[in-house]
Amino acid sequence: MNTTYHWYSQLKKPKWSPPSWIFGPVWSVLYVLIFISFGKVFLLAFHNQIPLIIILPFILNIIFNLAFTPLEFRLKNNLLAAADVLLVLSTLIWAMIAIYPYAPWIVYFQIPYLLWVIFATTLQLKVTWLNR
Numbered sequence: 001m002n003t004t005y006h007w008y009s010q011l012k013k014p015k016w017s018p019p020s021w022i023f024g025p026v027w028s029v030l031y032v033l034i035f036i037s038f039g040k041v042f043l044l045a046f047h048n049q050i051p052l053i054i055i056l057p058f059i060l061n062i063i064f065n066l067a068f069t070p071l072e073f074r075l076k077n078n079l080l081a082a083a084d085v086l087l088v089l090s091t092l093i094w095a096m097i098a099i100y101p102y103a104p105w106i107v108y109f110q111i112p113y114l115l116w117v118i119f120a121t122t123l124q125l126k127v128t129w130l131n132r
Contacts, residue, residue, distance in 0.1 A: 004073045004074075004076075005020075007073075007076055008020070008073065011078075011127055011130075011131050012127070012130035012131050013123075013126075013127055013130065014123070014126045014127075014130070017123060017126075017127075026116060029112070030112060030113050030116055033109055033110070033112060033113055034062075034065075034110075034113060036109070037106045037109040037110055038058050038061075038062065040103065040106060041054065041055055041058050041095075041099055041103070041106060042055060042058070044102065044103065049102070050099070050102045050103075054098050054099060054102065056098075057091045057092075057094035057095035057098055058091075058095045058099075060087070060091045060094075061088060061091040061092050061095055064084055064087040064088045064091055065088050067084050068081055068084050068085060068088065071084050072124075078124070078127060078128040078131055079128055081124055081128070082124050082125055082128040085117070085120055085121045085124045085125075086121060088117055088120075088121075089117050089118065089121045092110065092113065092114055092117055093114070095110075096110055096114065
């Protein structure tokens with residue numbers, strides 16, 4: 001992990017980039033929100049209360065979300081991480097649109113996640129651009 005920290009600390013970042021320590025607490029809170037709301041979506045699908053296809057963007061969002069850390073910090077590939085974070089953002093928006101007619105509260109529950117992903121996407125795109 002030390003070489004990863006060293007690598008990331010050496011990257012050029014915008015002045016508005018938050019300190020590294022902020023990411024852990026923010027993601028901890030967001031993962032609780034994601035677990036509760038995405039879990040409810042899967043329960044609704046399991047009980048046939050929503051069409052099964054509605055869970056597709058939620059599944060894809062989880063996959064892309066979990067792929068970010070290995071792409072950015074194991075492979076140390078800003079370009080792949082930038083592409084991935086765009087997929088996280090697009091699948092989150094898709095998921096929110098898909099579930100809204102069935103459970104609007106899930107969309108409202110995801111607003112902090114959406115705002116953070118918009119910020120993270122902007123940050124990742126800027127870091128990728130600065131380190132091209």
